[in-house]
Amino acid sequence: MKNAPAGENLWQTIIGQLHLTEQLDALNLDIVNLRDLVQDGEIELVLGQASKSSQQKIAFLEKIIIKLLSPELKNTFQFVLHGGDIDFFGSTNLPIFLDTLQSAITNIAVVTLTVAITFKPEDLRELSQEATDKIGRPVVFDLRVDRTLLGGAIVRYGNYISDYSLKTRLEQFRTNWRSAVVETNHV
Amino acid sequence: MHISLLLFAVGLALSSAVFLVALLELLFTVQRRRITRKLEEEIKGLKANYNTSLNKLVLEDDAKLEEADKTAESVKTQVEAEKKLLADEYQKKLDSITQKSDKELDTAQAKAHKLQREAKMKADEYLHDRQKEVEQELMDLVIAVTKKVLPQGINYEGQKELVKHALQELRSEKESDTWKMLRPEKISGKPLLVSSI
8 A cells, every 4th residue: 555645645635636515424334334344354355365466356346446435436436446565455544544534624614605606616615725725725616506595695603793795785775775764864 | 143153063063073072082092092091001911921031931941951061961971981982892702802803813814724734744744655565666676677677687607606706704713514314215125314413
């Protein structure tokens, strides 16, 4: 297996591709399921058999990888597998990798982002990266689309909520206009 | 002789007649004079009486006249007084009516002014309310049109820039949620872990 430095590159790559909470959900489900498989010894049972050929082991691992929900994890594992690194999936390395990944996931910040239109995935990644740079931690968006916002976004991060929607701006404009009219009439 | 006697008789008759006549005339004249005198005396007496009566009457009349004058004077005075009284009373009534009418006029004027002010206030209030209503409707119209036009006016890149601008306000020192499961599901029959801070 490629040792820890490569494993670090892998989980960093995975974390770097995350920008939505749906991806995070899928990743966590996969981690839990893989842990179960590791704990149950199902993977080691096949990989540890000397009678099994590499192709059989690869085929077995592919079956597991195909069932993964997270495309990022799936692509990464397929990359490793096609690189011929079967030992990565052994009972020694895979748990370490999963623990590292889990630990990295706990450091991810979830920002609730309500927007007015549907953005392309690459733009969402770009926005996620900007938020990551701002906060200093990896950021994923709990994304909601509300067309009534007209434009802009409502950002919620922990106890901090910020409304930069055009809808709110228009309402503020209406309130200010009304106040100005009332003051003028009272003069 | 008979003729002389006759003539004498005649003459005597005539003379007797004349004498009688003269005597009668004398008698009558005396009578007449007496009567005339009497009459004149009576007339005189009457005249005197008349004059006396006349004087008396005149005096009486004078007195009556004087009295009448006095009465007239007093009546005149009384009338004057009553006239003055009436005039004063009339003047007073006139003054009071004039005053009353002036007061009523003032009251009516004041009422009219008040009504005018109230009407003006109500008109101003109505105008103000209508103005507010119009401005409100205008506001709503502008907002509605803006809501319709704005999304079409902002392209994709513009929307992206707006979201970037919103994200600029994020602070690194704020506490945040870690990831949390949004749709708990079971795979492999085991519950999934949910972790949050």
